[in-house]
Amino acid sequence: AKKTNSNKDEIRIGILNTPNDVAVARNKGYFEEAFPNQKVSFITFDSGVDANKALMSGGVDFATMGDTNGVVALTAYIPVKLLWINEMCGSNESLIVKKNSGIKNIADLKGKKIATPFASTSHYSLMIALKKAGLEHKVTLLDMDTQNIVAAWKRGNIDAAYTWQPTLSQLQSDGRVLIDSSDLSKMGYSTGNITLVSKKFLKEQPESVEKFVNVLAKTHKLRKDNYPETVKAAAKQTGISTADADKQMRGTDWVSKKAEYSTRYLGNESDTGQFIVEMHRAGTFMHSQQTISYAPSLDQFKKFVYQPKGD
Amino acid sequence: MKKKKSLLITTGVWVCLLAIWFAVTNLKLVSPILFPSPQEVWTTFTSILVHGYNGISFWQHLGITLFRLFSALILAILTAVPLGLASGMSKTIHSLVDSLIQFYRPIPPLAYYTILILWLGIGEGSKIVLLYLAAFAPIYISCVEGVHHLNQDYVLSAKSLGAGKWSIFKWVIFPGSLPDVFTGIRTAMGVSFSTLVAAEIVASTSGIGWMVIDASKYLKSSVMFMGIFILGGLGLLLDWLLQLLEHEWIFWKGKN
Amino acid sequence: MKKKKSLLITTGVWVCLLAIWFAVTNLKLVSPILFPSPQEVWTTFTSILVHGYNGISFWQHLGITLFRLFSALILAILTAVPLGLASGMSKTIHSLVDSLIQFYRPIPPLAYYTILILWLGIGEGSKIVLLYLAAFAPIYISCVEGVHHLNQDYVLSAKSLGAGKWSIFKWVIFPGSLPDVFTGIRTAMGVSFSTLVAAEIVASTSGIGWMVIDASKYLKSSVMFMGIFILGGLGLLLDWLLQLLEHEWIFWKGKN
Amino acid sequence: MDTLVKAQNLSIKYPNSDEPVIIDTNFEIKDNEIFVLVGPSGCGKSTILQALAGFIQADGVLTMNGQTIDTPDWQRGVVFQNSSLYPWFTVKDNVGFGLKARQFSKADIEKRVAYLLDLIGLSDQGNTKTFELSGGMRQRVAIARVLANKSPLLLMDEPFGALDAFTRAKMQKLILDIWRQEKTSIFMITHDLNEAIRCGNRIAIMNNHDKKIIEIKDNPFQNIDVEELDDFELERKIDKYRKSILELINQ
Amino acid sequence: MDTLVKAQNLSIKYPNSDEPVIIDTNFEIKDNEIFVLVGPSGCGKSTILQALAGFIQADGVLTMNGQTIDTPDWQRGVVFQNSSLYPWFTVKDNVGFGLKARQFSKADIEKRVAYLLDLIGLSDQGNTKTFELSGGMRQRVAIARVLANKSPLLLMDEPFGALDAFTRAKMQKLILDIWRQEKTSIFMITHDLNEAIRCGNRIAIMNNHDKKIIEIKDNPFQNIDVEELDDFELERKIDKYRKSILELINQ
Ligand SMILES: Nc1ncnc2c1ncn2[C@@H]1O[C@H](COP(=O)(O)OP(=O)(O)OP(=O)(O)O)[C@@H](O)[C@H]1O
Numbered sequence A: 001a002k003k004t005n006s007n008k009d010e011i012r013i014g015i016l017n018t019p020n021d022v023a024v025a026r027n028k029g030y031f032e033e034a035f036p037n038q039k040v041s042f043i044t045f046d047s048g049v050d051a052n053k054a055l056m057s058g059g060v061d062f063a064t065m066g067d068t069n070g071v072v073a074l075t076a077y078i079p080v081k082l083l084w085i086n087e088m089c090g091s092n093e094s095l096i097v098k099k100n101s102g103i104k105n106i107a108d109l110k111g112k113k114i115a116t117p118f119a120s121t122s123h124y125s126l127m128i129a130l131k132k133a134g135l136e137h138k139v140t141l142l143d144m145d146t147q148n149i150v151a152a153w154k155r156g157n158i159d160a161a162y163t164w165q166p167t168l169s170q171l172q173s174d175g176r177v178l179i180d181s182s183d184l185s186k187m188g189y190s191t192g193n194i195t196l197v198s199k200k201f202l203k204e205q206p207e208s209v210e211k212f213v214n215v216l217a218k219t220h221k222l223r224k225d226n227y228p229e230t231v232k233a234a235a236k237q238t239g240i241s242t243a244d245a246d247k248q249m250r251g252t253d254w255v256s257k258k259a260e261y262s263t264r265y266l267g268n269e270s271d272t273g274q275f276i277v278e279m280h281r282a283g284t285f286m287h288s289q290q291t292i293s294y295a296p297s298l299d300q301f302k303k304f305v306y307q308p309k310g311d
Numbered sequence B, C: 001m002k003k004k005k006s007l008l009i010t011t012g013v014w015v016c017l018l019a020i021w022f023a024v025t026n027l028k029l030v031s032p033i034l035f036p037s038p039q040e041v042w043t044t045f046t047s048i049l050v051h052g053y054n055g056i057s058f059w060q061h062l063g064i065t066l067f068r069l070f071s072a073l074i075l076a077i078l079t080a081v082p083l084g085l086a087s088g089m090s091k092t093i094h095s096l097v098d099s100l101i102q103f104y105r106p107i108p109p110l111a112y113y114t115i116l117i118l119w120l121g122i123g124e125g126s127k128i129v130l131l132y133l134a135a136f137a138p139i140y141i142s143c144v145e146g147v148h149h150l151n152q153d154y155v156l157s158a159k160s161l162g163a164g165k166w167s168i169f170k171w172v173i174f175p176g177s178l179p180d181v182f183t184g185i186r187t188a189m190g191v192s193f194s195t196l197v198a199a200e201i202v203a204s205t206s207g208i209g210w211m212v213i214d215a216s217k218y219l220k221s222s223v224m225f226m227g228i229f230i231l232g233g234l235g236l237l238l239d240w241l242l243q244l245l246e247h248e249w250i251f252w253k254g255k256n
Numbered sequence D, E: 001m002d003t004l005v006k007a008q009n010l011s012i013k014y015p016n017s018d019e020p021v022i023i024d025t026n027f028e029i030k031d032n033e034i035f036v037l038v039g040p041s042g043c044g045k046s047t048i049l050q051a052l053a054g055f056i057q058a059d060g061v062l063t064m065n066g067q068t069i070d071t072p073d074w075q076r077g078v079v080f081q082n083s084s085l086y087p088w089f090t091v092k093d094n095v096g097f098g099l100k101a102r103q104f105s106k107a108d109i110e111k112r113v114a115y116l117l118d119l120i121g122l123s124d125q126g127n128t129k130t131f132e133l134s135g136g137m138r139q140r141v142a143i144a145r146v147l148a149n150k151s152p153l154l155l156m157d158e159p160f161g162a163l164d165a166f167t168r169a170k171m172q173k174l175i176l177d178i179w180r181q182e183k184t185s186i187f188m189i190t191h192d193l194n195e196a197i198r199c200g201n202r203i204a205i206m207n208n209h210d211k212k213i214i215e216i217k218d219n220p221f222q223n224i225d226v227e228e229l230d231d232f233e234l235e236r237k238i239d240k241y242r243k244s245i246l247e248l249i250n251q
């Protein structure tokens, strides 16, 4: 976390403390391998909110965050590009209710207290789920960090929460999942964690960006080829048990590099990716919720996406 | 005449700053996220005044914030003033409670907020208690000081005029320490006020402090700036009101 | 003799509380998350002392926190004292800067922290500036007051002893307002200290405040309690050190 | 005249020091007399007054009307050098303070207060705030406040020390008038010998070394205003008397 | 004797009020004289002193050695009722303050300070903190502090008003000794007529109404200690003199 101007000797990466591809690459030493002459430093953020602030102030060159925070970054004209989808959210993010609350389905949530970290992918997923059930203004939403969700859950202050792992497993002993992000994804409201790269860095060191993508792609490949080893690396890096890591990773989808820049996800120069379309949808929805001040156009989203050279 | 001049300078400073702000932002010398323009902040303000924020009207946000602040302050006054005066008057009570208060006083509120939430839940309770704890210590301490600084002749006179313990408390010690008590209340309000945003960070969806925090999540700078201005103005206003009250009630202050 | 008695009572209170804490937690009357037992807190403490926390030694955590605090305080002293004294002495400077400081003063630091981060980045800069801003206002204000409260006879005497402006400042106004300046510094330290946790909330991986926040994320109550005790003790210690310095340097305080 | 206060082998020590300030002193205050105590600064005058008031404890015998003095009491009203009027009360409320504390009826209080305000010439200032009064006026109110209780003994610690010489002369006259009208006893400390001579029935003298009252002189010149005198024979006598006191003080 | 200070048609108004406090007063202070000003409280004595010191502006003529007084200056040293010694400096540093401010050499300062400490009898207390001194000692240091500058004029506003009567008598003697030795002029305010008569070469009198000095009397009795006198003829004269002043004051 040095000063604002990025220098050639250091690559600063903002990370989330979850068992994702960045964690695996770190553990495996892929970064050192790819950047032998540069110092790679990692700055942990609690959420994409802080990561965005860091990108804005030039404190990091890359940052991982939920795609909703990516929408915020675009809306706020932060000079960044969408580089990579780290993972697609699935059962690792879900809406969980207390077992004894008598809530059987989403409709039963009417008048209940639901907690979620605002501005997160979970928040977005929850809002979509509620909107679909016509409950948008019929529940009490509470903005809480994941740790406070656990505390509030234990005390019985909340009836439900939309949150992610590892928080989720702490609630699962007396909770039941109503819906998870893979369900929403099927309806066309996918969410995922993405990595943004600062435009300045991209301009100065395009080849480093390329290498960065390849590092992450390598982990995605590793997962496909040797899942247990990937889990072990992720667990070690984030300091959790392999079982926990397995549970968390199982709920996510790591896309191959080829798929990333295909029409299913980020798209390419000619065709718009499906994920981008859904991100645009999210932007429009967030604007309708007044959480962002305007809805960026699909064109803006298209320009937002990084395109790898050649390959 | 001198007063007029200094008022002129002060106005000048603000006008200048506003002008620079206006110029710098409108010439697009800085990113609007780093520094939104005054028009933008103003538009945001009027729009929030009309449409509210997050589905709740501006006045409700303000109301809930003030409710939390005043509940905490009133609670603090009701408990800290008696305890502080008692601690000032009785050595025994002082040795019972003073060290506890001196110990908790310097702890940053955010450090124990999580524990408060664990104990009291996420509702208004923990928020108000957080603000209450912030307000309690300054009031308590200035009450103790108020009694200690009291002119001893006041008490001695009262005794040799035949006043009993209760009369002395009611007519001498209490009014005599009021100036200090009031200073304590003003400090307490300042401290509570600066804890306000921390209190509204967790499990809130209303309040001016929450609004600023929420806006910062979406990097809505104009809302952040607006919130900051509102909080600054509100802080000034509340302190000014307390000063008015002080002037009215403690008319003898500084006149002896 | 009386002092001994009150010391006895105070010790008694702490022993009692400790005993209750011990009893309640060891009889498992409350969940260890809500209230960890004293042994647990102690074990956590010794283990962190030996092994550090999050791969960083305890002393480094303490060091970085103190570094942030003192950088901010020293910066604040170096800027707020000259400005405050100047503002106390000159009406023009007062009208130039006072309203600005009065306006920003009540704003809760957390409200503008995001903006500081956007402007200054996530490094030490924004953290120290946050603490600096918290410390600046109290020092400035008490410097202004120090000059205003100065016995006018001191200045008049100096003038008719042939002292020029600079001599008057150096030998009369500066030492004469030192008692107030020091009070301001003590207040500033308190305010900065209570902002410490807020400053270490964002993008930190070290510092005592961060440790408490991090522990609260994983509901490690024993670490939270330990952190709270350390912060409380540290706050008391620092204030006590300042009081010692004050006693040493401002030996004439309260003696006139 | 009957004895009102009796002090025998009176010794006084402050709790925070080992050295006694007063050692083995003896004196009596009689009914309806003005007993003036003079002596250099720091000799222990105020200490004796505090013991009389019951503010501090003393060893030896110290009784009033045969009862040991060990606590403050409305029967011994105190007037300090700088009036300790309560600034949050009006003049009236200050004067009525003792009676209210002793739960007299409202009507009684009002009557007595009105009478006393008239006595001190401040009838029009009953509702004034005390900080709006001049020093002399304030001291008059302080005197009225203790008079309200009809205290048999008034203790005054340099009551006019903070006033200028010209106001002071007027206050001395006032005290003598009040004393005659209200028939109370007064114990008064001063460091102005003229004041002592003008006001005292008897003058007690302390010096810097003995830690006790070394002599109590009858004063044949009470109520004589030296500054307006035309009888030089008398004036000579007064001067001689004053010098004999000074000599004792400076011993 | 030469005229040191000249005041003609002097009028003084405080900036925050419209009513002038002093109107059209005239007086002169001569070289090497003690000029004493007496008058009731609030008549404007301190106001005149402040104008002389240059602390406040006055209308009319106010000159010292022919130069208009409009700012404070080391040539006019001021001693306040409650000494304004700097508690953060030692006795020595307080006495040497003016010389240091005027950039005298260290050696010069030390010599002069040592001489003055000897003069006021505090040679042993040079390194003492001022708050450890008694009231009388402190006032002596305050006087030494202005003497250090060899100011031709000393302005004293009730310099001994806060001291007890017995210390005060000693200070009066000290002032007269110093005045003789240092050959300075002194302007002194007091509300103690005995002090005025003992110290003054001339006594200026103000009353409560005229807002000016109504008369300036030569004082033939300077340096006579009334309380130790044995010549009753002289005493009678002094008494008459005092009464004539009192009459003027109470006009
Ligand atoms: N509260 C106290 N504790 C300890 N010593 C005290 C206290 N008050 C006074 N003394 C000491 O007792 C002695 C007598 O003090 P006291 O006030 O009785 O003198 P005094 O005759 O009234 O003097 P003054 O004329 O200056 O008022 C002094 O030496 C003083 O230092």
Ligand SMILES: Nc1ncnc2c1ncn2[C@@H]1O[C@H](COP(=O)(O)OP(=O)(O)OP(=O)(O)O)[C@@H](O)[C@H]1O
Residues within 6 Å of the ligand: D164, E014, E016, E017, E021, E039, E040, E041, E042, E043, E044, E045, E046, E047, E048, E191
């Ligand atoms: N700073 C001031 N502003 C306005 N009026 C003042 C100020 N100081 C004094 N006065 C008024 O000027 C008048 C004369 O005051 P001054 O202090 O000169 O009296 P004094 O003769 O020195 O009285 P004392 O013997 O009580 O010291 C008084 O009526 C007073 O109220």
Ligand SMILES: [Mg+2]
Residues within 6 Å of the ligand: D045, D046, D047, D157
């Ligand atoms: Mg005394």
Ligand SMILES: [Mg+2]
Residues within 6 Å of the ligand: E045, E046, E047, E157
């Ligand atoms: Mg005066």
